[in-house]
Amino acid sequence: MSAVMDGLKAKIHCPMCTRTVEGLALPEVRLGRSRLKVMPGQKCSRCHASLDAGYVLELLPDTDQPNSKGRRAA
Ligand SMILES: [Zn+2]
Secondary structure, eight states: OOOOOOOOEEEOOOTTOOOEEEEEEEEEEEEEEEEEEEEETTTTTOOOBBBBEEEEEEOOOOOGGGOOOOOOOO
């Protein structure tokens, strides 16, 4: 297992346009509890506001993750 700082694809609520957009979330363990936070520095794909103030609704399925270990045809 590597120290994961890659971010996971997630649905993120944008507080500016109140839409749900795709972005990256980081798992964060605090006080023994794991939660998801928005990876800093992202912009909303709809209104281009910073997503830092948004929040993670849910992660996308494993198959949509960039580093998923899905089988690739050689
Ligand atoms: Zn937005």
